[in-house]
Structures are given as structure tokens and as C-alpha cells.
Amino acid sequence: MARRALLHRLAAAHPGDTAPLEALMDQGALDPRLIVAILGKTEGNGCVNDFTRAYAVQAMAGMLARRMLTTPEIVLEKVAMVMSGGTEGGLSPHWLVLSVVPDGGEATPGGARLAIGTAFTEPLPPAAIGRAAQAEATAEAVRAAMAAAGIEDPGSVHYVQVKCPLLTSERIAASEDPVVTHDTYASMGFSRGASALGVALALGEIDAVTDEMVLRDLSRFSARAACSAGVELARNEVVVLGMSQDWAGDLVIAHDVMADAIDLDAIRRALAAAGLPQGPGQLTEAEALVAVLAKAEPSTTGRIRGLRHIMNDDSDINATRHARALVGGVVAAATGRTDAFVSGGAEHQGPDGGGPVAIVARVAAAGPPP
Amino acid sequence: MARRALLHRLAAAHPGDTAPLEALMDQGALDPRLIVAILGKTEGNGCVNDFTRAYAVQAMAGMLARRMLTTPEIVLEKVAMVMSGGTEGGLSPHWLVLSVVPDGGEATPGGARLAIGTAFTEPLPPAAIGRAAQAEATAEAVRAAMAAAGIEDPGSVHYVQVKCPLLTSERIAASEDPVVTHDTYASMGFSRGASALGVALALGEIDAVTDEMVLRDLSRFSARAACSAGVELARNEVVVLGMSQDWAGDLVIAHDVMADAIDLDAIRRALAAAGLPQGPGQLTEAEALVAVLAKAEPSTTGRIRGLRHIMNDDSDINATRHARALVGGVVAAATGRTDAFVSGGAEHQGPDGGGPVAIVARVAAAGPPP
Amino acid sequence: MARRALLHRLAAAHPGDTAPLEALMDQGALDPRLIVAILGKTEGNGCVNDFTRAYAVQAMAGMLARRMLTTPEIVLEKVAMVMSGGTEGGLSPHWLVLSVVPDGGEATPGGARLAIGTAFTEPLPPAAIGRAAQAEATAEAVRAAMAAAGIEDPGSVHYVQVKCPLLTSERIAASEDPVVTHDTYASMGFSRGASALGVALALGEIDAVTDEMVLRDLSRFSARAACSAGVELARNEVVVLGMSQDWAGDLVIAHDVMADAIDLDAIRRALAAAGLPQGPGQLTEAEALVAVLAKAEPSTTGRIRGLRHIMNDDSDINATRHARALVGGVVAAATGRTDAFVSGGAEHQGPDGGGPVAIVARVAAAGPPP
């Protein structure tokens, strides 16, 4: 018997909305013990003081603890909670619940299927954030998550979600060693960037990471990393999604890289790679589209295809908020859906101003497996 | 000799950036006396306290006054200044300068071309804003602008831009009669809505307007109105863009209606109607695409194709700001350009949550005239 | 034996920070079963999408449930949770934990002491929000809370805290009857205003409430109401603070009314009425000052002592956020402390632009009981 990956996409009425997941369990459609990760798009600002992420974690962990007759702490040791704040523009708050069925049927002969692995780093000291130390710890966790998923070839990894900490005023004050920045908002970018370089290291996209590389040498990046920073955790949490012939089920994953924030073609290539049919305009068979995961980022050049954008100079709305709204619009144009997992801050995750996009699709509805 | 319409799209480095237009004049490419309207996307918040619009008007009027050896006041009597604040997401600040060459060559036999007309209402008392009185004054101005453009058939009108006033605390306090709302931000929607109903009235899309209809009966709308409210004016300013066989030149205009904020297909239909070729992904021959004008609005249902959006419940970023970022992303996905004139607040301008989209294209590059 | 009121003011490191309260319990300084209300200043935006309030409620209720071996639901039936979002300017996030010791010592002969009572309305249907129905339900709850505190004379009531619901897009869509407004942010003001009129009704400050009075006739108000709206509840929760000769302890309360947002003198009168000594500048014996509770609101006239303010016309920062920052500054100037419970939106709570201010002081340190 092979393992089988499940991915439930559930609408969230608010950041603490556990009802849809509870309904799924009440219907017997999901055993809570199978859940390995919950990704949530929550409707906060996605920046330093976005407490919707911690609220969502508390709500989900509390609910699962009650259902599994254990404590929230034990739930959090086992389940990666990757809450990404910010549903600007048309983005729709939702949960992506990833589960693994141990005896999930027979693997399809000759057909690879979605495989999932998770791993965590140790708690990171404030001074490690945004530096090579964080990257190396992340790389180790990626390797552990690949091993957990039974994936050996880095080429079979299509998406690595990392949730990483940030520096708050409190943490900076408490740090024994000098931190990389005293600007709490800026620390989010450092943390995401170092984490992404860690993914690149684990996947062989780069050979080594130095402190100096982080946020400086943007030519080094991972095409498959998606990193999200939050105040609610102190370690890096890693979820690897890839393809494996050893897994069963009807889910597949594919990815591509958006060259800039309006790269509709890249999304279409990823949809095609996942076996999804496309008409002249939008996708009509939305049920085959299980999840879209994309990164959003303002280009540091201040331009998109030569035209000026104002994201980096806006002191009312943070740049990542603009970028999520924009990329959410482009993804919605491509897919006809607004419940995409678009997270902000794509430092070292794809090229400057662009970012990875991954598609999870259901094979049965979409045609022959890729 | 027939009249010929010109449309120059110019990047703006900031809201007071008159340099690109001055360069055009210095090169002899545009006679300032021919300008009839300047539409500007400025990088303010697009809401009540967006002074980038007034700043832009002051800069443009001052510069044109110096060039034409007259006063800013006289410039403003003649040139419609329609500044639309808000370049959220990837939208790029820019100017659309509309000019009319009186002796602009021979009209193309059998081929209609872009025709432009402008008109203004009298200054509107605060109590008229958002009510039938504003709609009727607007309708009269639309008819005057059509006459100025030489367009008789409302069916030949493809886009009516209206710039309308809003209520500030000062104006509310000064009003002798009760105003429609004491919420200054809300007054922008009332003003846009009443103005749009005025356009619908003039174009025969509805038969009559009542005070009660405004912002209540959203089934009544114009498919060709684009209304933008601003603190910097006290009257409605109307610019009609249509097609006429009596005009010369190489510009054409077409329009369609976005059913919702992510309606990529509607934009593609409008592009096709304007004769623009389309590849599988984005438009490559961008030079043929002269201007995109679209309205953005959050649906009052709180949903897009059934999925919740948070635009109406966000107290940090106003709903119109979210909507512009979103629609800007969809337009950029369709056209590969971010310098679209996407303005917010589409009350009675297209269906709830959607809005008109108009395309101005250059015929020579785009193929045979439509 | 008489009842004794306790008030613990505890700093909050984040909206879910239960640690200081847990430390108090661990030290044996507070029995969780005595807690009747928790007021929290949380660091969200204090507006519609401020989920820090719900997060705080969830954290506190969960923690108390674990400590009392019960469920969060049962905790919430008994303990009023009044989370007020918004710590703009210098305001410091904190908790005010109100407890009642049943056998709290002997009442001081001839000396009144702080008395506390709580009560809740039934869940309010969306159409009741902002209307007389909400006011009347609130008045009934105030009377019930007074009875619970053993206070008969409305003149002995110094502060009535009400936490009330708001309308979200979801609730509006679900309502069977027409709601008072479709603007979710505006609904907060309606809910606070109707609730305050209910307090005024119960305290005899007005004779009757009509739907039309709410937010229209601002000359009707309660000088002792403090209402705070939040998305996290569906009923009104009422906490009455007053003075009673039947209560023991060392806490007293006094109040005054700020005539406008910068009314330093009113705060000083309230401090004096609570028996607190004042030097030429700020209060030095801060330990005698147990709590400051004040309301903040932008004047609808757009002016403070004749000078224009921009709070009502700012589309980037909501007016209540400006007002909290301002009043927080004035309170800090008066008291030398930034952990004041300043909540926004003072509709019908004190005069237009002003609001009630209440001081809880410790008698022993402050001199003879008032």
C-alpha cells in the first residue's frame, strides 16, 4: 500500500474559522490524525503586527487538540501551521489542509503523484534571522522534509513552503548578539530571503550561502521556495510538495516561475504542466484546479516592463500588500478563481519582481497524468 | 478637412510631473491650444483627502497657462482635467492627453474614427451631490459634449468620462440644504453614482432618474460611464469618446462590460473589437494599444464568483483601493501593460462588482479599421 | 461580610498574552473564579476587521477554561470580555481584570467603595443594531447589572462599559429585515450610539429612545457610558462600575466629562474627585492611579476649539484611530501614564467631540475616601 496525499481547500469566514474543517471531520471525510500541514490565507496586513496569523494558529490548534484529546502544544509539534497574512485585492481567505493517508491505495504504475513531507528547524535565535545560519538550518529541514516524503531527486520537488519568524522590538531588545536589522518590517524580508536561500541550497540551485548574499545578490534564488514570515513562531517550518512514483491518489503538482508580477504566461504554463485544459479565456473546469500557490513581490527596480510602479514608495500601504493584490489579480485572470495562496515577499524566491507559481490539480478530471 | 483626435499617453514621475508633456510641446509634436482634456492617474489614495489630484491640476494648468500666455483659470475653463487618484498594485501613474486637430486631414471613406467632445455643468450646490439634480445636470452636459463631438447616435458613444465633486466637512457645514450623507468618503460614491445615472439617461440606457435610485437600484447603470470624484472641483466635467465617420486620423475606440472584477474575457473582447491582435498570452504589439480605461469596484455582495473578498470590511485600506489593484492586475494580465486608466468606484457604471472597459487603439498598426 | 472589588491592570505583550494574568494566578494573588470582566486594549485597528479582539477573547477564555477545568463557552457565559481595539499614538496595550471577592471584608463605615455588576442582553438580530431595540435591550441589561452590583441610585453609577456587535457583510446578507446601514464601518457607530442611549435611558439621563435619535440628535447622551463595538460578539455585554457603601476594599471610582478631545481640565477634575493628589505637572504617585477609562471621538463639526482637524476627511486612517491617539496623549499628559483604556467612537457618550472619563484609584495611597 502506498501513501496518498490529500489537499482540502476550504473557505474561511474569518481568521479563526475552524467550522469548515470541523464539518469535514464531522462528515467523516477527514481523520484529524492524518493532517500534516495547514496553510491559511488570513485577512490581516501580512506584515509585522498581523495577529490574524497567530489567531488562526491558536484556533486551529485548539480545535484539533479538542478533537484529538490532546493539547495544542502537541498538535503544533506535529502539524506545520503556515499562516500567510494578506488577502488584498480580490484574494479570498481560505485554508489548504494537507493530509497524508498512510495506506492510501496502490501507486499508479508509471504515474507520479503528489508527495508531502514536513520538517522543522530548532528555534532560531534573533541574531540568526536573515543570515546564513538561518539558511543552513532551513536547508537541513528541507532535506529532512524530502526524506519524510520519500523524495530523493531535488528535481522532483515543485514547491517548498517555509514559515519563518521575524524580529519584533521585544525580540531585538532581548537578543544577546547584534541582529541583522532593527526595522521590524524589514526583518520579515531578511527572514524570508535567508530561508529561500536555504531552500535553494537544499535543492542544488545554489552551492553556498553567505551572510552578505541575503537581500543583496538577488540573482541567487530558488524557483520553488515560498517563504512567509510571521510573529507567531520562533523556528522555521518547512513543507515540501513534490512528485513521487511511490505515492497513490489523484493529485499532481507542477510549477513555473513568473518573470514579473504580471506574467500571465507563466501561470498558464504551470496550469498546462499540471494537465489542466485551457480555453481562450478563463478556466471553466475549476474543480480540477485544487490549489494555486504563488509569491508576490514588488520589483526593486521600481518598474514592471519598463513602467514605474509606486509600491516601494507608498508609506500608507506596504509594498507587499500592493504586490499580493496585483498578483492575485493576474492569477484570478488566469484561473477564474480568487482563492489562490498568494503570499508576499519573494526575496530570493524567483527573480526580482517575479516568483514561483505552483499548481495542484486533480488528475481524474484533468486528463491523463503528466 | 475633418477633425482629428490625438491621444498621447505619457508616464508621470510624480503628480506634478509636467515634463513629459512639455517635452512633447518642445519637440513641436503637440500644440497646447489643441488640448481639450487631460486624464491623469495620480498616486494618491483616490479617496477624500487625495490632494495629488488638485496638485496635478494646478501643475498642468499652471504650465499650460505659461505656455499659452494666459491664466490657469482660463486654461481650466477650456480643458477638462480629470485626475483619478489611486495607482494601487502595479498601476503606473500616467497622463492621457486628449487633443483635437481642427483641420486634421480627410475622413476615411467608410471608416469611423475616434471623436472627442467635452462639456461642463454649472457648479453644483452640496445638496445636489448624489441626487437626481446632479444626474440631470450631467445628462445635459453629456448631450452638449456629444454635440461638440458631432455625434448624434448615442450608440456611437463608447466612453464617457465624468469628473465630479465630493462633500467635505467644510462643504457640508456650509450647505444651506440637507446633504445626502455626512460621511465624506461615502459622498464620493453618491456623486459618482448620480453622475453615472446621468450618463445612462443621456445615452438612453435608462428613462429617468430619481433621488431614491442612487446607490439603491444597482440594476440601473451605464455600460459606458466612468465617473471619478475629487475634492478639487465643484462642477461635473464630461468627456465623451465615440466613433464618427466625420473624424479623421488613425485612432479608434471600442468598449465592453466586465461582469465582475476578474472578467478577463471582457477585456479581450474589447481588445478584439478595437482590432487588436491577440496571441495565446499577452499582447505583444503594445504600441497599437493606445489606452485602456476601466472601472474598478468591490461587489456589494462581498463575493466574486461565489468566493468571499474582504474589500468592504477592511478598515485599513479603502475598498476602492483594493478594487483598483485587483482590476489593474487583470488588465495587465490581458494587455501586458500596467499604465491603464483604472479608476475606482463603479456605482451605476456597469453591473455590481463589474464595470466598463474601453480600448483606444491605433488602426494603422492594428489592421483594417473596424 | 461585604463584597470587595478588585481591579488588576496588567501589561499585554500581544493580543493573546495571557501570561501576566496566569502569573497572578500562579502566585495565588487571584482566584480565576472571582473574575467577572476582562477589559482589554488590544493593538488592532479598532475597526471592522480588527481580529485582535476575537483573538484576545479566544486566548483569555481558553486559558481560564483550562484553569477552571471547564469550556471556553462556559467561561464566556460568566465573564464579560470587553476588548477594545486600537492603541494608537502612545497607548499601551493592557488588560483590566475586574473581580469580585464575595466575602471581601467589612464595608468602611461611611465610606463608599467600588462596586461592580455585569449583565448581558440576548443575541441581537442584525436589524436591531443601531436602533431603539438595541438601546432598550441595553437599558434592561444596565438595570440588571446595577442590581447585580447592589446599586439602586443611578447617581452612584460612574461608568458603564458596553461591548456591542457590529454589522459585517456576512451578517447584512443574512439579515431578514432591513439593516440600519450597509456600511460595515458605519455600523460600529450606530451600534455604539444606540447602546449609549440605552445606558442614558437606564441612568435617567434621557426619557426615551427612538430610531431617529441614533446618530442624529447628539444633544442626547450619557455622561457615563463607554461603548465599544466588535465583530466577535452578537449580544451586548454590560459592566457597571459605581460606588456603594455596601462594598469593602480600597478602590474608589469617580468620573467627569471631557467637553472636547483636549479637555485636560476634565481629567484633572476626575483625578481630584477620585482623591488623587496633583502636583504642578504630572502625577507622581502613579501607583494610586489604578485605571483611567476614557472615550475618544472626532467632533462632527470638524473643529476643536475653532481649529480644523482632519480626522473625518482622512481616508488612510479612520477617524476613531486619530481620536484615540489624541485623547491618549491628553490623558498621558494628565497622568504620566500611557496605559489608559481609551476607546474610540463616543457617539452619544458625552457631548459631540468629547466623552466621559473615569478614574479608579486606590484610597489608601490617595488619602481619605471621597
Next chain:
Amino acid sequence: MARRALLHRLAAAHPGDTAPLEALMDQGALDPRLIVAILGKTEGNGCVNDFTRAYAVQAMAGMLARRMLTTPEIVLEKVAMVMSGGTEGGLSPHWLVLSVVPDGGEATPGGARLAIGTAFTEPLPPAAIGRAAQAEATAEAVRAAMAAAGIEDPGSVHYVQVKCPLLTSERIAASEDPVVTHDTYASMGFSRGASALGVALALGEIDAVTDEMVLRDLSRFSARAACSAGVELARNEVVVLGMSQDWAGDLVIAHDVMADAIDLDAIRRALAAAGLPQGPGQLTEAEALVAVLAKAEPSTTGRIRGLRHIMNDDSDINATRHARALVGGVVAAATGRTDAFVSGGAEHQGPDGGGPVAIVARVAAAGPPP
């Protein structure tokens, strides 16, 4: 005959409101040729994309040019325009118009009066911003402004207003040499900080400035500098206000240093030093109070008198906006007025979290000259 300084405080209805100043001129109360500086509190965000400052400069320069039959460029060569964005909380937008009457009557025997001097640096290259080069150029300008005012003793200088440039994405891209930061918002702090160190250098408060000192060694500061950064200029503009026995008139200036953002006592000391009487609460003889100028800044420790503030961790509202609202409240508590010139960002201007406060008073109403 001695020179006499004039200071007109005028309410502004909007950032381009030149009407009150024009009215003054129309009444013959002010000769435009006497104006040496205009300080304006404008109602933008006070951060990078605050175009209300440039709008105000354009409006004022254009108006003065028309009145003096010259060009705006020539006006700007002569008149220092110091627009400070941000009127958060209760702050009231206003202008402070500083003029010098050459033959302004006899100097008061034994009585010093307000003296004004202005000077400008050369345009600063982007790489100089935030570094010792900017500080040294500023120090030179301060010395030139003191000479212009006829002040020799740095101890007679009470307030030095500096308007300094910031780095935008455009300027960063155009710079030949490495800039101090690529974060445009952060560049404002660097520019203010280096400018303030320049003032400290000129006034003998420090001995030397190094690149490393800027924003790092906050123990070095000027107690009399007030620096404000804006996108609308490329050089530093300096206005020195001091006391001189060689000047005539009825205006005096005094200053003090707020130790933190809620230091009411410091404001009261400055009021007293300027000869203003004080009652127990607020100042009643407001006409004697001509102007209040103060700096606002969040403490980098994240605390005010030991209590946490959230200014530095708020990603919705920039820290300087919080700080201005707070200090504006404290100043209003002290003076009973909201039209104080409170500007944000007090890096190296007073101690961390505090800042200078200066009072200009009219002697006749306030009693004997100090």
C-alpha cells in the same frame, strides 16, 4: 532702525490654501517682499509619498510669484519653504509665515527679541544624504543663517528648522555612488538625523560628525534642531530662530527639551520661559501664544516610561504618524490649541523618544520681556 521679525499663524483649509495669506496681503498687513520663510503643517502622511508638501510649495511659490511679478523659481531662491506633512490626531493644518521688516523700529533697550536668519546648502547628491557630508553642509548653512540673523552666540539660538531631501526609488537608481539605504522611508530618518547632527555641530553641541554616528549614536543630538524630510527638494533649507538685542518688535522665543513624548512639564517650562502665564489647567490667554514648534518621535526602546508602545511595530500606520498624534495631544493639553507645528522624526533632535519644543510668544500680552 532695527530689524523686526513677524510671525503670522494662518489656518489652512487644504494644502494649497493660499487664501489666508493673500487676505493678509490684500489688507496691507504684510508686504510679500518681507517674507523669508513659510513653515506649513500639511495634511499628508508626512512620509515618502506625501505630495501635499510639494503641492503647498507650488501653490505658495506660484501665488507669491504672481504678487511679486516674478517667477516661482526666483521666489524659491529667496523664501525657505518648510512643509511638514502629517496632522494626525487633532493637529490643525496651518502656516507659519516668517517675515523680516528691515526698518522695524527701535530695539528695546536691554530686551532681546526674536531674530530670524535663513540659508540653503547646495543641492546634495543622493550619496551624501544621511552621511557626514550632509551634516557638514548643514552646519555651514546654520552658520550662514546665524550670520544673516546677526546672531553670534550659539546660546542665543533657540530653534533651527531644517528641511531636507529624501531618497526615492528614482534618485537611488540615478545615484552614481552607493546610497546609505535603499529603503525610501528609512532614508527620511537618515536625512533628518544627519541634518540634526549638522545643527548640533554648528551650535557646539557636538564636536564632529562621522558617517557611523548617524542613527547609531543617539546620545549625540541637538536640543534645538527640528528637521523635516520631503521629496520636493534636493538641498537642505535652514531657518534659524533666536534672540537678539539688535532686533525690534514684540516677539520672543524660548525652548526646552521634552525627555519623552508625554513630557508635559517640558512644554510648561518652555511656556514659562517665553513669559506666558499659566493657570492650573490650560492656557487661557491664547493670543499671547504665537507658535509652538515641537518634534515627535517614537522611542527606539519601544517604551514610554516603562510601558510598551506599538508605534514601531505597526505596519498600517507609520511610526512617525503615531508620534505626531501623541505629541500633538500633549501639546494641546498644555496650550489648549491644536495648531502646533509638530513634525515627526526626531532623530538626533533631543533624546531618544523626546525632542525639542520651542515657543514663540508676544511680549506685550505676556508681560515684561524675558
